[in-house]
Structures are given as C-alpha cells and as structure tokens.
Amino acid sequence: MDFQFDTQTLALQERVREFVDTRILPAEEAFRGQIDALENRWAWDSVPILAELRDEARAQGLWNLFLPGSAGAGLTNLQYAPLAEITGRVLNLAPAVFNCAAPDTGNMEVLNEFGTDSQKARWLEPLLRGEIRSAFAMTEPDVASSDATNIETSIVRDGGDYVITGHKWYITGAMNPNAQIFIVMGKTDAAADRHRQQSMILVPRTTPGVAVVRGMHVLGYDDHEHGGHAEVVFDDVRVPTSNLIAGEGMGFAIAQARLGPGRIHHCMRAIGVAERAIELMCERADSREAFGRKLSEQGVVRSWIADARVQVEQLRLLVLKTAWLMDTVGNRGAHTEIQAIKIATPRVVQGILDDAIQLFGAGGVSQDFPLAELYAAIRTLRLADGPDEVHMNSLAREELRRQADRRAAGR
Amino acid sequence: MDFQFDTQTLALQERVREFVDTRILPAEEAFRGQIDALENRWAWDSVPILAELRDEARAQGLWNLFLPGSAGAGLTNLQYAPLAEITGRVLNLAPAVFNCAAPDTGNMEVLNEFGTDSQKARWLEPLLRGEIRSAFAMTEPDVASSDATNIETSIVRDGGDYVITGHKWYITGAMNPNAQIFIVMGKTDAAADRHRQQSMILVPRTTPGVAVVRGMHVLGYDDHEHGGHAEVVFDDVRVPTSNLIAGEGMGFAIAQARLGPGRIHHCMRAIGVAERAIELMCERADSREAFGRKLSEQGVVRSWIADARVQVEQLRLLVLKTAWLMDTVGNRGAHTEIQAIKIATPRVVQGILDDAIQLFGAGGVSQDFPLAELYAAIRTLRLADGPDEVHMNSLAREELRRQADRRAAGR
C-alpha cells in the first residue's frame, strides 16, 4: 500500500495546477464577459478566449486527459483523478479547456468503447478534437427515471430506421447549438428482461422531430456557461439503424459502463470545489472581525474548517481508491465503491459549501463569490444519475448479500 | 393554557385562507407573466393584477393586518401570526396583496412608533395606503454588519442637514423605482457607547448622491418579483435634520424594536413555506413510482415526511408563544424567544425543503416547482439580521447568566 502518486501523475498535477492557476483562473471573468456578449448566450464554446486556452492546452499535451488508451492521453483513472480535482477549482471553464468536460467525456467514452468505426469517425473524432459538443439524453420529466424500467421514450424499428419518440429534460449542454449529437436512451423492447429493455442511439441535433424546448434551471441558475440543461422533445424522430450503439438491449449495460469513470470525474471535481471553499473560508475568516475577534479565532468557525478538512481527506481517498479499483479489477469489481462515492461526495461538499456561505454572510449567496453557484452545481449532483437514496438502497442490498454469504460460509 | 386561537383569529384565518387559495394562488402565474412584460422588471408593484387583488383585499378589510393599533388592523402579534403563515404559501405575492410584505412592514412599524407627525404624513400614510414602497438600508458589504459597531456608514451633522456617506448592499426591494424612501442605518457618533453610536435617517430615493448600483443575487435568483436586493452607494447625501428618526443614538434601539415583529412574520411565513413543501412532497410521493412501489410507501420518504411534520409542529408553537410573549410582556421579555425562533426556523425549513427537492428529483431544482426558489429565500434567512451563530452566541450568554443567577440565589 502506497499513498504517493506516481511520478508521471505528480508531474502532471504540477503542470495542470500551474495552467489552471496562471492561465484559467485569471481568464474566468473574461470568459463570462465574452459569453454575455454573445447573441446566443448558450453558445458558450464559441467564445475566443476558450479557443485560445484550448490551443494552449492542446499544445502542452494537456488534452483529453480523461480518456484512457491510445485515443486519449493514456492515463489510468487513478492518474487522471487528481487532475480532475484541480479542474474542479474553476468548474465552468477548466474542464472545458482540457476537453475534459461532462457530458462530452462520458459520450466520448461510450463511442470509444461501443461505437462502430463509422460512428467513431463521424462523431468521436470531432469530439476528441473539441470541434463539436454532445449531449446525453436520459432523464425524463414524467417518471422516476432513476428506475430504468420507468423510461418511456421508445425506439421503434421501422425498416432501415429507428423511430424515436419521447420527452427528456435536464439534458446538460444541449442548449448549445454546437451540441451536434445526442445519445438518447429509450426502450426498444418493453417486454424484455428488466435490464435488456433499453437501447442507446445517436440522434443528430438537426434531425427532423427533435425540438429543444427550453433551458431548465438549477436553483435559479440556467448554467448557460456550459450549455444549460435542455428540455427536449423527440417526436417521431427517424435515424438509420446504423445509429444504434452496440445493439438492441445494450442501453442499460452502456449506461453502467459510462457511469464509473463519470462518477470519478464528478467526485474529484467536487473535491476540488470543496478545496476552493476551504480556501475561501480561511481567507474570509482571517480578514473579518466581529465582536472583537477575527472570525478565524471563533470556535464555531474553526469547527467548520476542521470538519471540512477532516471530511475532504476521507472523501478524496475513497474516490482515489475507487479509481484504483476500476483500473485493477474493473467497473464491476468497483461497484460498491462507485455507489459509495456518489452517495458521500455531494452530500459532504454541499455541507461544506453551506458552512462557507454562512461564513460569508450575504456575500455567500451573492454573485460576487463563487460559493452560491457551486452550491447549486453540487446540490444537483445528489439528484444526477438517480437520487442518492436509490444508490443507498442498492448498496445496502449488496452489503446484506455479502454478509449473508459470509455467514453461510461460516466465517 | 389554551392552544386554541380566539374566534376573531379563527374567522380571519378562514377568510385569509380562502382569499389566498381562491384569489392569489391562481393569480401567481399571471403575476409573473405581467412582471416579465414590464419594461423595468424591478417595478413589480406596478402590474395590474396586483392592483386588482389589493383593491379586493382592502375592500374585504384584509389590509395592513400586521400593524397593531389604530393605524393598522388592530391585531395582536398572536392574532396576526397565523395569518402570516398562510401568506407564506404564496411567498412572492400574498404578503404584498395584503400590504403585509417586508421590508415595508418593518418600516411602517418604525415610522408608526418613532416617526414625527410630519414623517408619518409624508411617508407612513402612502405606505399604509400601499401607494409607495420603502427599503431598509442596514447591511454593508465590507464589514460583518451583524456587529452594529462595525457599521461604517456615517451620518454627519452639517448645519440643518445630515450628510450620509456609506456603502450598503442587499437592500431588499430597493431596485423597484417605487421604493421611494430608504431608512438608512449609520453612525452619528463613533465614540459613543457601543449601542448609542448608531442612528436611523430617512433618505428619499431621489436625493442627490444616492446611487442604486445593481441587484444582488440570492443563489441565482435576483428576486425582481419583489424589488430585488440592491447595492446602494450613499455619496455625500444631504437630507434635512428633520429626517432623523427618534434622535441621535437611537439607531440600535430602533433596530431592536423593529426586529421582534419582523421575526414573527418571517418565521410564520417560513412555516407556511414548510407546509407547502409538505403538501408538495405528499402529492408527489403519492403520484410517482420507483422500483415497484409508490414513493409514498418507501421508508426513507416517509421518514422525511414524518420529520417535517414533527419539526413544523414544534416550530409553530414556539413562534406563537413568542408572539404571545411580545403581546404580554413586550419585546424585551421575549428576547430569548425572538432569538430562538430566528435560529430554529430557517434551519429547520431549509432541511425540509432540501428533502422535498430530493423527492422531486431534477424537478426539485427546476423552475417548474416552487421548491428551489423557496429554498433560496429560506436559506437567506439564516443570514438576514446577522448569521444564526451570532444569535446562538448571544442566547447562550443569556442562558449562562440566568443559570448563574439561579445558582447564586441558591435554587
């Protein structure tokens, strides 16, 4: 057992941190300004400062870091995880600069692992080059879509085509007109086994019948800085059968495969958010005084800072171990841990941000500090990919089974 | 001891509930629509539907219910409290319809109690008639203004005038051009005793030197539906000495007097918010299914609902008792309770809303349900009038003193 990162990772951490601190953090305001000046405020990835930073990152080889194997930077999950944490410090910009922003990352993984050569050439390549963006259409407004059997979108074979009909929302990034391709989850066979009913299919944005209706909000934010969260209606949308990914009935399996790395990324970025919150808390606490003493000398404030540090250290290790498990025994072997980090991370980071907001007073909920916006983003993670409670239930069931096996084995 | 409301209150509850359910709730959407159509989106109180509803409310005698004595509806705090709760069910509209919306309520109380006849005629009267609106300028961006000695805004006597210089923010309602009068807290004598340094003064919005800079946000909301939260700069603002309220050095005392009823109102409305959250939770839980069972049959969801009910029942009683104390022994005698409800209420209601959001999944953070917006409003209450921690510290100090007295008395 060894808690030190390998030398390649240490070097990359240094380089990414340097790039984030010196290039991206100072560009944050300009980035927002350029977006505000856009005619279409959702077209965030068209602003010049992003292009400029991406060119720089690409030139330095800080590109597609999330993607293992030859198509990407070739890092393991454990190597990429600490880099994702650093990008969490500038949540709206840094991941995009390194072409490591959700949901494109997950979509690229899906195409890389399950796509045909032609699908890869048509969609994966431009995504890897950062030319276009993509969306992942899973959540539905009318049902508890955390239970995959509830999904109502249908994908019906009709000759050489599939016809897609359904209603989705919170399709992250899809308000951006450059999100040219949607991966849509729907049912090809409602009568099949529970986890064989669903399929995934590629639907180009411009296909007739695709209507991007509006941007959904998150606690008052429309998140246009990364393409918003669209409500999308698919009304008799027709695509060729070659757009199906990996075969009928593979939807659930692909979703599971997609989940693992995505969780690592989300959680590590959330830990980066927590670190930024701690930094902000400490700076504020040292600079304000009330009732004759600095906030940083007051017991309750110190208990917040201590709690934050103690919790973040634990969380990070669990996420890193999960990444290591994925690298060594695969997604399936890391199943419990993948659920555990989904449950633990947003909850803890939400608590830290809530304390930080409290420390900042009115400033905490304002647009002058990043805390409120980060709070909204992290709060939403507790709902994304199914509410925590679904995962807790499933994790407990697995624990109960493991314990029953142990007892049965007389151990 | 008797936990039944008096007959007048019961009758008023019935009438207000009826009015809210049949007139205001159905008008909520139109109200938002008319505001969106305004040229100046902050001028919320200029929309026709509000005028209409207010006329109706006034005609029914449901007007200025918050104000005790002959100037208002003549209700006690204990009588008004349950009415305030009902208005909390439509937070952005109902209080305004009854001319019971903050911060005007507090400002009217101040003028009613401390104003000169001329101040009353000039500002209180139109406020009571609902013709103009007002703001209360207390919080400052650069200091922890929960500690009144930190206030940096100065009010300097210069001949027959006072000259005000300072920087305020989160001045609720002040983005609305019809917020014609500001009550400004500043220091007239930084060398006086801790609680005699501050004064309050009336500053008409249009006085030269008053700059309403921008609207501050609350977790992504600008709250333009009730006039936003303005950042305001006072740069050598000159008003006649007759604008001072109640004399130099009275600022802290007025602030304290203003606090009590305001807390009751805020807390009761927050309880109304909690009740609405419970309603929404129950309805949603009954209408959604996951993993083969209705959400309302799942244990964790039930524990949320039970927790909410158990907590709300306790909270309401404490707030009502506080109102009763204010009516019977005055603000000073209710000091501990006034602090207690400020500490307890937003914290509990925030938790209930967080559970409700979780139950609603993505819908919970969206603009399609009121939960997210209510969450932002309630979260902010934990910061308003000083963060909870300040009040907990003070409440504990008082408890320690009381206990020491008890021990000294040998009891």
Add this chain to the structure above:
Amino acid sequence: MDFQFDTQTLALQERVREFVDTRILPAEEAFRGQIDALENRWAWDSVPILAELRDEARAQGLWNLFLPGSAGAGLTNLQYAPLAEITGRVLNLAPAVFNCAAPDTGNMEVLNEFGTDSQKARWLEPLLRGEIRSAFAMTEPDVASSDATNIETSIVRDGGDYVITGHKWYITGAMNPNAQIFIVMGKTDAAADRHRQQSMILVPRTTPGVAVVRGMHVLGYDDHEHGGHAEVVFDDVRVPTSNLIAGEGMGFAIAQARLGPGRIHHCMRAIGVAERAIELMCERADSREAFGRKLSEQGVVRSWIADARVQVEQLRLLVLKTAWLMDTVGNRGAHTEIQAIKIATPRVVQGILDDAIQLFGAGGVSQDFPLAELYAAIRTLRLADGPDEVHMNSLAREELRRQADRRAAGR
C-alpha cells in the same frame, strides 16, 4: 390562545418544585445508600427514606398527581404535565415519592379505566396507596414486538381459567419482589383481525409458572434503583378468567389508551432531564478553563447551550399541546401529536446529554455526575413502545392520508 398555566397549576408547580429541591434532591444520595445496603438490591421501594418522603408528600396532597378524576388528584393532563417535568430532575426518586412512577402509573390508569370493581379493589387500591408495585409485560425477546401481530405469548381459555405461555423481557420494575401484579399482553385469538388478536390479563407474581429470570441491562446499568428490567418466562401459567381486563380482543385498544398519558409523562420527565443537563452544562462551563478561557466563553460550548435551549423550548410546547389535545379532544384526536412527541423528545434530549457529557470530559461518562445514567435512560426511550422508526412510518402514513383527503376536497 394563552401560554400561561392556570393558577392551580402555577401553585402546584411551586409546591412540587419546592418539595423536589428541598426534600428530594438532598435525599438522593441517602436513597442510593440505603438501597446499596439492602439484602435484595431490587427491593428499592422498601427503603425507609422513601417511605418517609412519601408520607410527607401524601400529607401535602402531592400524591397520585398523574391520575385524573376522583380516584387520583383530579388534574388534567395539561395540569399534570409541568409537574412531571419537575420530577424529571430527580428521575430515580421524585416520581416514586409522589406515587407517579412508571410503570405503575400506566397500570393504575388501565385498571381505573378498564378494571372490574373486584380488580380495582384487589390491585388498584393498594397501588394508589403505594403499598405494592406492578409491572407491564409487553415486549418479547424473540420478535419485533412493536408490531403487535408479532406477539407470541398465548392466552388460552381453559374452562374457568386462562393459561398463559410466553417469554417477555425488559419488564420494568419486575425484579422488585414487591411488584406483585403483572399486566400481561398476549394473544387470545391469532386468527382475529389484526388489532383484535390481543388481550391483557392480570397475573399475580406468585402464580405458579411465573419465572422472573434475570435483570436486563441498559447500557451497563441494571436500574435496580427502580426495580430493574426483568426477563420473565410464563410457563403454563393459570389464572381465573376474571383476571382478564375488559374482554378478549381488547389488548390493543387498552395498549393504545395506556400510551397517551404515558407518553406525556415520559416526555415531560425527559424535558426535566434536559433542563438538568443544561443547568449542569452551564455550571461546569463557568467553572472550567482551557487554553486561557473559560469553557463558557468558547463558541462551540455556547452553540451547544443555545441549541439545547432552543430545542427544549419547542419540545415542551409540543408536549403541552399534546396534553391539552388529550384533555379536549381525547387520545384519538391527539394521535399524531402523541406519536410526534415520542419521536422528537428522546432524540433531542439524547443529543443534549451527549453534548453535556462531552463538556464534562471523563466526568461525563462517570458515576460522579448524573449525565451518563440519564443518557442510558433517555436512549432507551427511543426503543420503548416500539422504535421511533415505527412511529415515524405511521405518522407519515397519516399525514399522507390527510393530504390526500385535502386534495380530494379540492382545497
């Protein structure tokens, strides 16, 4: 609505407080000493100091205060509740001195309400005089007995007798040889409706087949100061049919009727415990110093004290309202509140005691201060009469039904 106690209650509060403070509190140590000197350490109610104090209390009319109507002191639940709180300050002794200790109180209520004249003469009278004690045999070790249908003890009619067979534990008070009569819950008809299967029957301690096996512990305490918690086996125990209470199938109904007042008593005493914890915390915090400042000046300690005060004030009001509801609309009308106080009270008081223990350091868990013992007592309340979770589930179901009715009624 009026939060002031009536004058009779105020006077009684004064007298009970005086009696507790001047007579009972100073006797606590002698009481323990005399018990330690007993040959049978469970025979706690045989010590002279108890007899002496009881004579005094009886002489002052402070006797059977819990029992409404002519058989008792004639107080309402709302009048008795604040007196119960005061006795909670000396949990092991004060309730017994006033003949207001569980489980005798509940048993006397049952006999008073449901007993035949002959049952009353034989058992209720000596209980009211404080001559004997009783036990209530409900909980079973082998099943989740919070679900009354799980109860396995059988009560079988055999000619003029009932034959009882079953296994009970945590029968409070039953280790005391003077607990002469047991009220036993069992099933007379396992095939009847869910809530008509159970009956209650009087079983004298000395009936052949009754075996008091051992005293069960509560977190290391055997609670011999109030008769412990016995494991009792009923092996073909035969009693005449006249020992049945109120008829076959009435067991569940009697249990429900018994619950209401018992909850009020338990909860008010628990609030008394919380008040004592606050007193102890404040005294300790004022008398100890660490790192240059008194504990009472440290922020985290103050937050504990403030939290405790804020929570206790809410709890007390809810319990008092529940008592008032029981007095005005009956147990059934107070059903939700009776569950709510069961859920809320022990949880909150456990938290306060945990903080208090933390403040006392090692002394907190020691035998030198009452905190650890009180902690054990209060912790157990979360399990008594079924774990909290059962009650939360049921309370939520009721809330869901009420909300569904409301929606159905179009309100």
Add this chain to the structure above:
Amino acid sequence: MDFQFDTQTLALQERVREFVDTRILPAEEAFRGQIDALENRWAWDSVPILAELRDEARAQGLWNLFLPGSAGAGLTNLQYAPLAEITGRVLNLAPAVFNCAAPDTGNMEVLNEFGTDSQKARWLEPLLRGEIRSAFAMTEPDVASSDATNIETSIVRDGGDYVITGHKWYITGAMNPNAQIFIVMGKTDAAADRHRQQSMILVPRTTPGVAVVRGMHVLGYDDHEHGGHAEVVFDDVRVPTSNLIAGEGMGFAIAQARLGPGRIHHCMRAIGVAERAIELMCERADSREAFGRKLSEQGVVRSWIADARVQVEQLRLLVLKTAWLMDTVGNRGAHTEIQAIKIATPRVVQGILDDAIQLFGAGGVSQDFPLAELYAAIRTLRLADGPDEVHMNSLAREELRRQADRRAAGR
C-alpha cells in the same frame, strides 16, 4: 499509489483473522466467566484462558505486533494497522491475547523510545513478555487536562528523589493489581515554557503514598475485564531520580510521540468495532420481520447499513494513510491526519453503533449483545486524549496557517 496491502500484511491479516475467529471469538464467554469467578474481579489477566491463548499466539509469532523495530514484531504502522482492526472485533480479549492492548502498548513504546537501559530491563522486558501490566496516569479530575498547562500534579526534585503529589482518574487498567508500573505525567517546572513544564516519571504501584481509590465507570460499565479506570491519589510519593523518563521538561514531547501510534491502534480497532456492528445489523435485519416485511427490506434500515458502509470505507483509508505518513514522514508530518482520525473515527462509529442499537430494539442496550458495551467504549474515545473539540480547534488553526502561507506565497 497502490491500495493493496503488501504480501506480508495480507498473510498476517489472514493468520490473525483465523486466530481471532477460531480461537478468540469462541473463548469470549469463557473469558468472562473466569473473570466473574475471580476473587479480585479486576485481576483480569490472571485467568487461565488468557494465558493459554497468549501462549498459542506467542508460539505462532503473533506477539507484540504493534511494536516496530527489533524489540517488537518489526512491522510498520501501516502493516500493523489492519491487524489492529481485526482485534477490534473482540475488543476486550483479542488485543490482550496478542499483547497489543492499551495502555501497555503506548507505555512500551515510550520505554522503548525514551527509556534508559535500566528502565527497559526493569519494566519494558516483563511488559514485552506479557508478565506484568502498566498504566498511564495523565487525566486529572479537577481541571481540563486536555490543556497540558492545566496539569496540577507536581513532580518535585528532592535530593536523589522526585516527590510526586497529585490526583488522577480514569487511569485505564490500574485497578488490576498486576498493573505494576505507572507512567505519571506531572509538572517539574510550572514556570517553564508552555510545553516544557511537564515531565513523565515511573512510579511502581507499591510505592508508599500511591492510593488506588476506586474504579471509575463508563456509562454504567466498570470495564473490569481490562482492569477498569482507576482514580489514583499520589500523596508525597517518592521515587529515585532515575525513574524520570528522558529528562525534565520532556513530558509533553513524550506524550505527543506516544499519541501517534496509539491513535492508529484505537482508530483501527474502532473500525473493527464498526465492522462487527455492520455484521450484526445485517444478520439481525435479515432475521426479523415487522409489518409484513423483513427489516432488511425496509428503507430506513437500508439507509443505516449504506451509511455505515460508506463511512467506514472512508475512515479506514484515512487511518491507513495516517499510518503510512507516520512510517514515511514521521509523527510530525502526520500531525493533521493524526488529529483528523481522532476527530472522525469515534464520532462515526458511535453513530453506527447507535443505529445498530436501534435496529436491535431492547436487545441493543442489553447485555446479550455486544453493542451497548461497545457503544460505551467508543463514546469514551471522543473524550480520551482530550475532547474532540480541542483537536478540531487545533486542526483548524493549522489549516488557517497553511492557507495563509499559501496566499502569502501567491499561490
């Protein structure tokens, strides 16, 4: 970074687990029985079954596993940590069997690191052989001894002797007559620098003036199964100057050095306790039914199990990392982590045990299951070595300093 234990550790884990499961767990009851049969119930280490098990363990080389270097088993902290976890499953017996029980472990470390040859020969050798036991006398009843400057015990030089006067309590193990040697913390120079006032000195139990007064309790338990927690008075106790450890003024430094490994041991054992609680919860939940469904199928129970698993996984990693830091950069470099695990571990495990108790109903607080006793043990850890709050304060101060340094460095 690598989360796999090395092969030696894996092999030892297997052997220790096997030994605990097949030899120690089955002996637990006999161990208690033999202690109960002792004339002196505190002389726990004199029972035959312990001697037998120790011989076996020693023969298998499972002896002094905690002690690094040639004097012990030569394991690193990281190697020993997972073994300590396993012993936590049988908290009262397993550590003792392997001669790895506190406080002897810490005392042996002190003697090994700071003792003179003669001190080692006289006390360390028999301790390493398991022939005698020892105690560590730090905590004082009259002051907040978490602040080392508060310590009132004096150690005064008088010719060739030191004279010790003071009052200690909660001296774990010291009720056992075979605890032959006490390491006593006291002040040699109250005027020295804050952390140079204290010294540690060896005081044989039988030295005149040493009075072992009584056993202190922990939530109703006297912990006689491991020698209790003694109150000890030192009244003009005279020992030769050669009994001083490492020189005057070294007390604080020794205490700090002693802390690190002890924390690892305590925390890993506590994690073993948590694992046992999870096992018990799962087994119980699978075997009980209420309201028509197994407890293991109920949502709230599952949320407890999931929470427990999620928290334990995080905790373990943090403790292991701390062990690794101690091995690689030393106690000082691991300072924050050593504090963090002290804060996090008992709190989390206490919560898990509380849930487990709740799941077990009355059985949970009883003597029939280990949960209540473990609860008491773990609760006490939150007080041992100073209450958590002291460590949170200190950890936060360090974090604030680190952040200030970072800002100063422009990073």
